[in-house]
Amino acid sequence: MRIGELAAQAGMSRDTIRFYEKVGLVTGRRLANGYRDFPPEAVPWLHYVRTAQTLGFSLAEIARHGEELREAPDSAQALSVLFEQKIQVIDARMAELATLRAELATRVDTGCPLRAIGRPS
Amino acid sequence: MRIGELAAQAGMSRDTIRFYEKVGLVTGRRLANGYRDFPPEAVPWLHYVRTAQTLGFSLAEIARHGEELREAPDSAQALSVLFEQKIQVIDARMAELATLRAELATRVDTGCPLRAIGRPS
DNA sequence: CTTGACCTTGGACCGTACTCCACTGTTTAG
DNA sequence: CTAAACAGTGGAGTACGGTCCAAGGTCAAG
Numbered sequence: 001m002r003i004g005e006l007a008a009q010a011g012m013s014r015d016t017i018r019f020y021e022k023v024g025l026v027t028g029r030r031l032a033n034g035y036r037d038f039p040p041e042a043v044p045w046l047h048y049v050r051t052a053q054t055l056g057f058s059l060a061e062i063a064r065h066g067e068e069l070r071e072a073p074d075s076a077q078a079l080s081v082l083f084e085q086k087i088q089v090i091d092a093r094m095a096e097l098a099t100l101r102a103e104l105a106t107r108v109d110t111g112c113p114l115r116a117i118g119r120p121s
Numbered sequence: 122m123r124i125g126e127l128a129a130q131a132g133m134s135r136d137t138i139r140f141y142e143k144v145g146l147v148t149g150r151r152l153a154n155g156y157r158d159f160p161p162e163a164v165p166w167l168h169y170v171r172t173a174q175t176l177g178f179s180l181a182e183i184a185r186h187g188e189e190l191r192e193a194p195d196s197a198q199a200l201s202v203l204f205e206q207k208i209q210v211i212d213a214r215m216a217e218l219a220t221l222r223a224e225l226a227t228r229v230d231t232g233c234p235l236r237a238i239g240r241p242s
Numbered sequence: 243c244t245t246g247a248c249c250t251t252g253g254a255c256c257g258t259a260c261t262c263c264a265c266t267g268t269t270t271a272g
Numbered sequence: 273c274t275a276a277a278c279a280g281t282g283g284a285g286t287a288c289g290g291t292c293c294a295a296g297g298t299c300a301a302g
Contacts, residue, residue: 035249100176
């Protein structure tokens with residue numbers, strides 16, 4: 001799969017994919033003519049990258065997670081550990097959001113002005 | 122309140138506060154000697170800025186919301202609307218997280234590698 | 243054999259959000 | 273009176289995440 005098709009499938013620009021390749025987020029082989037050739041798995045992987053990004057993970061973090069996965073690719077147990085770690089990160093993020101949500105919900109009821117927000121301990 | 126104390130109270134650097142003033146996120150008067158003088162409300166406001174930021178709002182958005190609030194400062198209802206909007210943003214983010222979490226949880230059980238993640242529709 | 247769509251590279255540029263620096267002025271404590 | 277601790281300014285630099293562009297190579301269709 002060449003870069004244009006991958007870009008279309010992943011919903012991002014060719015430039016972005018080249019940038020991602022540069023920072024190690026995607027890898028592909030080269031055809032004889034120098035064109036990049038990506039495997040079909042690149043499509044779901046890039047979708048995953050977008051998702052993780054909107055969840056607040058930096059490209060560096062995402063790349064690192066990807067490498068960890070590639071380093072222990074055949075151990076289902078190793079994979080499970082990694083997934084569990086990620087889930088913990090997600091749970092922490094969700095807890096933060098829940099706290100903020102509760103704070104805001106209180107203000108909705110009281111009409112308490114913004115200046116009083118975030119006045120914790 | 123001078124910039125150093127505000128920085129300490131708000132948990133950010135003086136430079137950051139000067140930067141925020143430059144982009145209109147905080148305003149303060151000036152003392153005779155040229156020093157900035159911030160009102161006490163600047164402290165919770167900056168805490169709020171930090172909060173909103175972690176929710177994914179850009180400084181420009183936060184500044185704009187702040188202006189909207191200053192334009193209708195005595196309407197508890199207007200405030201509630203804004204808070205409700207923010208809560209919706211939070212809920213959307215939490216839902217996304219829950220989705221990713223569920224995806225990952227599935228992989229934990231199956232040991233199915235990441236390349237199969239995000240293979241939607 | 244040209245046209246157009248695709249690909250390559252390197253490098254410049256952008257917006258966001260700071261962070262650091264040098265140099266200078268002000269205030270406060272001993 | 274002096275030294276430290278604070279304040280001011282302007283401007284450069286950083287990190288991240290792209291985005292755009294020019295100059296050129298490749299390939300399939302007409």
